[in-house]
Amino acid sequence: MEAFLVSVLAVTVGEIGDKTQLLALLLAARYKKPGPIVLGILVATLANHTLAGLLGQLVATHVDGTVMRYLLGLSFLAIAAWTLKPDEMDDGGINESRYGVFMLTCVTFFIAEIGDKTQLATVALAAKYSDLTMVIAGTTLGMLIADVPAVFLGKIAAPNFPFKYVRWCAAAVFAVLGVLVLLGMELKF
Template structure:
């Protein structure tokens, strides 16, 4: 259960202000079918994070066991600092929108996640929790949904109420704190 909770928390926090939240806002403004957008996000995230998690398990076999806590803690600190770099929404440059809400959401989310901080976090979490890889996949997927579903339904209102820069700094502080905790506790 620690893998599920850690994965959920890490991704839900890392998603704050991420380009995929901007993509969710864009898709919600473009399409009325909110359920189709959410289903597309779910499928894309499951596929992307499953591949990432299995990569993490494979990579873990090459990392000495006594390095896991240091690498995981250091990566949390790196992701925290990465959160301070704003993302931009470049989803309007694609022709996939003509295929409808589900296909557009699935394709755009899958592509947006490649090399994204939540994908990197999934690889690292799976490397740390290699015996609980399914919990990592479900935790990161649920974390992605927890961060993006509210944006789909209330994105415009949320963007007016919560300053994005403040949200990024708070998420950065949480990630750095978690990273330091993991290093010290390990």
């Protein structure tokens, strides 16, 4: 259960103000079809985070435990620093294809998530926790918690949302995780 809860928390706060959340706002404002957009986010996130989780477990099985602890702790600290940098995205080049809004969302979300801080957090979480299913379920739920409201709010709330403060909170969460891992401490729920 710890793997699930930490994964939900880490990705939810890490996703606020992220480029994929901005992509959700953009797609919702442009196409006004929340159903296919939410489903596309779900499918893309499951695919992307499953691959990231498998990579994390592969790394965990081939790297010494002490080295892994330092790599994970430093990774969380790096994600904390990265979280402080605001993402920007313009709407150029996003066109509804012949496959519709669902496929457009799947492809753009999958690509946008490659190398993103939430994907890297998924790799790190899967390396830390042996329960891959709970990590993927948690990171996917975290993405949905952050992105689904963006889909339904569209452009209305985006200009007024305090992304700066949420980024600072997200950075703090990742920094605390990093320090706890470096100190060899376990977070218990």
